[in-house]
Amino acid sequence: MAATKKQAILETALELFVSDGIDATSIRSIAEGAGTAEGNIYRHFKSKNDLARTIFLNCATQFRNTLKEAVKKNSNPEQQIEILVRTIFDFSFEYEKEFSYILIANHREEIITNEMLSKPLPKDVFVEILQSGKEKGIFKLPHEPTIAVAWIVGMVQRSIIFIRRQITSLERNKVIDETVRASLRMLKG
Amino acid sequence: MAATKKQAILETALELFVSDGIDATSIRSIAEGAGTAEGNIYRHFKSKNDLARTIFLNCATQFRNTLKEAVKKNSNPEQQIEILVRTIFDFSFEYEKEFSYILIANHREEIITNEMLSKPLPKDVFVEILQSGKEKGIFKLPHEPTIAVAWIVGMVQRSIIFIRRQITSLERNKVIDETVRASLRMLKG
DNA sequence: ATATTGTGAGTGAATATTCACAATATTATT
DNA sequence: AATAATATTGTGAATATTCACTCACAATAT
Numbered sequence: 001m002a003a004t005k006k007q008a009i010l011e012t013a014l015e016l017f018v019s020d021g022i023d024a025t026s027i028r029s030i031a032e033g034a035g036t037a038e039g040n041i042y043r044h045f046k047s048k049n050d051l052a053r054t055i056f057l058n059c060a061t062q063f064r065n066t067l068k069e070a071v072k073k074n075s076n077p078e079q080q081i082e083i084l085v086r087t088i089f090d091f092s093f094e095y096e097k098e099f100s101y102i103l104i105a106n107h108r109e110e111i112i113t114n115e116m117l118s119k120p121l122p123k124d125v126f127v128e129i130l131q132s133g134k135e136k137g138i139f140k141l142p143h144e145p146t147i148a149v150a151w152i153v154g155m156v157q158r159s160i161i162f163i164r165r166q167i168t169s170l171e172r173n174k175v176i177d178e179t180v181r182a183s184l185r186m187l188k189g
Numbered sequence: 190m191a192a193t194k195k196q197a198i199l200e201t202a203l204e205l206f207v208s209d210g211i212d213a214t215s216i217r218s219i220a221e222g223a224g225t226a227e228g229n230i231y232r233h234f235k236s237k238n239d240l241a242r243t244i245f246l247n248c249a250t251q252f253r254n255t256l257k258e259a260v261k262k263n264s265n266p267e268q269q270i271e272i273l274v275r276t277i278f279d280f281s282f283e284y285e286k287e288f289s290y291i292l293i294a295n296h297r298e299e300i301i302t303n304e305m306l307s308k309p310l311p312k313d314v315f316v317e318i319l320q321s322g323k324e325k326g327i328f329k330l331p332h333e334p335t336i337a338v339a340w341i342v343g344m345v346q347r348s349i350i351f352i353r354r355q356i357t358s359l360e361r362n363k364v365i366d367e368t369v370r371a372s373l374r375m376l377k378g
Numbered sequence: 379a380t381a382t383t384g385t386g387a388g389t390g391a392a393t394a395t396t397c398a399c400a401a402t403a404t405t406a407t408t
Numbered sequence: 409a410a411t412a413a414t415a416t417t418g419t420g421a422a423t424a425t426t427c428a429c430t431c432a433c434a435a436t437a438t
Binding site (some may be wrong): 041042 | 431
Binding site (some may be wrong): 225233 | 417
């Protein structure tokens with residue numbers, strides 16, 4: 001049981017948003033699932049969109065903190081990238097709903113506002129490491145290495161979808177190991 | 190102007206689905222945009238979901254045919270991969286709405302039914318080429334090379350999103366060239 | 379004594395789908 | 409060719425349901 005009603009609302013909403021979709025989830029069903037009244041949701045959140053945005057910020061922040069924490073004890077860019085890739089996989093399995101919600105919300109402008117793009121996001125953890133690896137001559141990257149974030153994040157994200165939908169028959173750990181090696185091949189050339 | 194009303198409905202729906210989202214697009218607005226009546230949409234499609242599925246099949250088929258066509262005249266797996274990567278970029282720019290719709294629909298179970306996953310899809314074009322490249326010893330891939338499709342498709346997809354949202358400051362053609370080279374580094378080791 | 383949190387019926391607007399009907403195109407019959 | 413018969417395509421008002429959000433009020437905490 002959640003500590004507060006507000007927390008219960010956030011948890012129920014995340015669950016329903018992921019399982020049924022954001023639009024198909026009604027305020028009424030969130031209230032019911034959280035054991036509270038509809039009006040109380042509006043006590044805590046300005047609107048349904050505000051609720052959806054708050055949940056996204058929570059999930060993205062949690063994800064970013066997990067990545068930052070994982071990479072902290074190491075300063076070798078190559079090892080850091082390996083850790084990051086493995087951490088994304090881990091996070092997607094351990095926090096399945098949170099990860100799914102990030103994927104879903106990513107395609108919705110009402111949720112990902114311009115203001116939100118200026119806040120610290122998961123991808124920023126990568127940029128720093130790639131930059132430093134490039135300067136040390138470990139990674140062979142374009143002048144502006146941000147695009148390499150797209151490469152790695154895209155690879156991992158799609159691989160997770162392939163695992164979830166059982167499009168690949170490879171065992172999960174095998175996929176992770178191979179994806180780590182492939183991403184390093186890509187960066188090191 | 191569309192050749193038939195049915196075609197006009199399909200075109201208008203695609204346009205609105207991409208710009209406003211599928212749920213936020215009403216049957217009424219589709220009818221209005223297509224210059225027809227609401228009831229006529231139900232003459233041609235069982236439901237709004239059926240319409241959304243039909244559009245997805247059209248877009249995915251067009252995408253797959255474009256990839257197949259592009260790769261036909263070449264039999265060198267390495268060059269074929271380069272062609273495929275470039276063709277995805279080209280397609281995403283030339284058929285912006287169709288490509289966006291494929292991305293959006295991909296996260297919706299009501300649209301991507303299990304039955305649909307058994308039909309020929311864009312990714313299948315890759316599988317064949319990767320398999321053949323692996324057998325010829327050009328690509329160093331896992332026993333089951335399907336996962337490499339996830340890698341390439343994910344890389345390209347995310348790169349396109351980075352270009353669209355102007356997250357990278359690299360010029361478009363530079364991104365394409367670098368992504369081609371990165372994907373070949375990844376496959377060839 | 380006041381601020382915060384919780385309640386749920388009520389409101390107005392919007393929605394997908396249906397249906398009885400009309401127009402038009404296609405085919406069959408003189 | 410002309411007409412009749414039928415099938416297809418098009419119409420938009422009506423229906424019943426659902427939705428996000430408000431508000432006057434109640435409970436609880438500070």
